[in-house]
Amino acid sequence: MNQPSVTTISHNIPKLYLLTNDDEFSLLYQKLEAALATGLIALLQIRRKRILALPNGESLVYQEALQIVSLANSYNVPVVINDDITLAAKLGVGVHLGQQDGDISAAKRCLAANQIIGRTCHGDVTLIEKAKTDGASYAAMGAVFASTTKPNAKPISRQQLIEGCQQGINICVIGGLTAENIVELSGLLITYIAVVGDIMDLPLHQIARRCAEWQQALSTWNN
Template identity: 30%
Template structure:
């Protein structure tokens, strides 16, 4: 089994909630259900209020031992000493973020429907490459649509850099993340196509039972990732 730099499994992405107490309670329930990493993503609100919430989320993640990635803002990630940052197209260079965060932090990059962009980000030493939206997204209805073939192409890219079966002492490989409209009932084909992690917003945090939704997602990763259908280096 390949060792990953970014954890395999459910990657929760926070909704744009101003109610911090509600958000913290939801994060804790998702963690209990099996969420392996969290991205704090907040687009609306006064900068001071956003920072207060980000710090509260950071403190909770430290207590839970949960990996915390800050969306868009690598400067805030560095200030909070978060576990890393997620960079979109216009959020700066991987090299800038790496210099600010340090070699031990995680940097993920949106690659949309562009394996060629993913290849460049891997050369920049990103820790994960993210494709999406895989399905229609209520959060970003106008998002570029990616396909399972893009996920397969991304998996080939990371495996070409770290082939299966390499020594356990080899450097861990970058992960493939899928995002966009993913729910427990449509995620299986995405994982079978080669996603190491699924990023979920609404189907997790807007679920009637957040813990149960997280458990349903987490159970999809029970199979060995290196033997799951759709992974490996076959044609897309």
């Protein structure tokens, strides 16, 4: 599959990076379509941990991912798979790797040269420096605020964020981010704002409106 690629992005205004939740698939698909149709989503991550935990989870996630990738392609939005290099290679998409979920070098060997490789770095500048050296496309920092998706994640400080943004690699922030609290990060050199619950946990009919609220919030980023 031909996937759009992302290189170093201008640091003018961050882009929305949407992650899937654990909704039943038909509802999830409709929500994703509603969000993608707004034109505000720059990157999409497939993360279906509850489905993956089922006895036939790998097969189910693969079948879901085929449909999601096709949908994202129709909106020219690149996709990454959470943690699974093999599945990412099979689908012809990128991958996001936690610190314990595979090496960037292995991902680079398995994936096409234009595919996105993200790395979880928490608030650790040393991990961000290593991600950059290893050739990651972006380093993810968080949790920025308390998160319902990862309630045990310890929030990082603003100073950690500032230092992370000075390392010369695209920075993704994640964890408890909303269209209301994102103003607290205004002006930082962030490439991606990763969002799950603030968009995906809403009812279907509210998705487009919430994306518009995000657009409004980000329009004042550098003011």
